[in-house]
Amino acid sequence: MHPLLRITRPGNVLLSALALVAAGFVAVGPGALPQAAPQLALAAAAAMLCVSGGNTLNDWFDRETDRANHPQRVLPRGELSPQAALNWARLLLLTGLLVAGLLLDNPLPLAIAAVAIALLLAYELRLKATGLPGNAIVGLLAGGLFLYGGAATGTPGATLWLAGLAALATLSRELLKDVQDLAGDSDRRTLPARIGPAATLQLATVVLLLAVALSLTAYAQFDGRGATAYLALVILADGWMLNGCRLALAGDPRAGQQALKQGMGIAMLAFIAGAAL
Numbered sequence: 001m002h003p004l005l006r007i008t009r010p011g012n013v014l015l016s017a018l019a020l021v022a023a024g025f026v027a028v029g030p031g032a033l034p035q036a037a038p039q040l041a042l043a044a045a046a047a048m049l050c051v052s053g054g055n056t057l058n059d060w061f062d063r064e065t066d067r068a069n070h071p072q073r074v075l076p077r078g079e080l081s082p083q084a085a086l087n088w089a090r091l092l093l094l095t096g097l098l099v100a101g102l103l104l105d106n107p108l109p110l111a112i113a114a115v116a117i118a119l120l121l122a123y124e125l126r127l128k129a130t131g132l133p134g135n136a137i138v139g140l141l142a143g144g145l146f147l148y149g150g151a152a153t154g155t156p157g158a159t160l161w162l163a164g165l166a167a168l169a170t171l172s173r174e175l176l177k178d179v180q181d182l183a184g185d186s187d188r189r190t191l192p193a194r195i196g197p198a199a200t201l202q203l204a205t206v207v208l209l210l211a212v213a214l215s216l217t218a219y220a221q222f223d224g225r226g227a228t229a230y231l232a233l234v235i236l237a238d239g240w241m242l243n244g245c246r247l248a249l250a251g252d253p254r255a256g257q258q259a260l261k262q263g264m265g266i267a268m269l270a271f272i273a274g275a276a277l
Contacts, residue, residue, distance in 0.1 A: 003079040004088055007059055008052035015265075016051045016145060017044040019166075022268050023149025026275045027158040036153040043109055043152035046100035047145060050113060053092030054120050054141075060085045061124045065188070069181045093117055108151040116144050131191040135174040143167030161218035162271050168211035169241060169264050175204035176248050176257035201253070205245045208260070212238045215267060222274040230274030237266035 001010075024040040025033055059066065063075040063082055074080045100113040119137050127134040143163035150159030178190040179197045192200040215234045222230045244259030 003074045004084075007056050007074040007080060007085060007088070008092070009055045010052075012055060013048050013051050017048050019145055019268060020044050020047045020149040020152075022272050023146040023159045023162060024153045026162060026271045027150040027153045027155040029275050032153075039103060039106070039152045039154075040149070042099060042102050043148060046096045046102075046109070046113060047148060049092050049096030049099060050117065051145075053089045053096060054117075056085055056089035056092060057120065057124055060089060061128070065181075068183070103152060106151070106154055108156065109148055112144055112148045112151055116141055116148075119144075129188045131178075131189055131194060135171055135178065135191070138174050139167040139171035142170035158221075161214065161221060162268070165211050165215050165218070165267060166264065168207055168214065169260060169267070172204045172208040172211065172241075172245070173257045173260040173264075175200050175207070176244070176253045176260065179204075179248065180253040180257065197253075201245070201249050204248065208241055208245055212242065215270075218271075224277070226274040226277040229277050230270045233270035233273055234267055237263045237270055239263075240266055 021040055021044055024036055024043070028036050059073055059075055060082060062069075063085075066073050067076045070076065075082060075085060097110070097113055097117065100110045103109045119141060123134055123137040123141075127137055143166045146159045146163040146166050147156055150156035150163075175191060179192045179200055182190065182192045182197060191203070215238055219227060219231050219234070241260050241263030244256040244263060246256075247253075247259060248256030
């Protein structure tokens with residue numbers, strides 16, 4: 001795979017597009033999906049470009065710490081110059097905003113995309129090194145992706161539950177990742193560096209419990225078979241994510257944060273099932 005493509009983390013980019021389409025489906029349901037398809041396609045393209053640019057920019061800012069934390073990435077391996085990576089990130093982000101602007105009959109998606117890029121820049125330039133505030137920004141960006149999918153269909157309110165769950169679960173996962181990367185994050189005042197890994201893992205568990213409570217509360221927006229399917233899948237997702245925190249507390253934050261990521265995927269399926277049935 002060419003370094004310009006690999007630095008964008010294409011698997012992550014594809015998942016972002018799928019998440020956006022899923023949010024659009026949850027927002028409008030199966031009946032109105034064909035009508036909303038053109039808007040969702042544009043929104044998915046804009047999201048993929050912005051996420052690609054954000055991932056590339058993240059690697060550019062982390063090019064020194066990644067020598068210890070992620071030596072397999074493009075920049076630590078010398079497969080791409082830092083200047084080329086920075087130019088690529090700028091191009092992707094600008095193109096993403098331009099594509100988002102094509103939804104001119106609905107300015108909300110463009111506004112969400114612009115705010116997301118502003119938060120991304122604030123995170124990379126200042127907030128990443130501050131610990132918890134930076135983690136919270138990453139959570140907001142994850143939740144904003146689902147809100148963006150709803151906004152593209154003109155019904156963002158229907159995705160607020162999903163956006164909130166994604167934000168909290170992502171915040172919990174970011175805390176686990178900071179514990180995992182503690183040794184290599186010598187230039188950052190992450191939460192584990194400030195209060196210790198054990199206390200950070202406990203906070204991650206509390207945040208995840210809030211996400212679990214929110215996911216169960218969201219049951220009220222479905223009815224009939226959709227409600228039953230949602231509840232069954234979201235209980236599975238919650239159990240999967242809570243097991244991730246258990247793994248992290250037992251000394252394996254890498255396995256824990258992977259389990260949280262998998263559980264978030266199951267939770268997204270729960271929302272899709274609830275809207276489809």
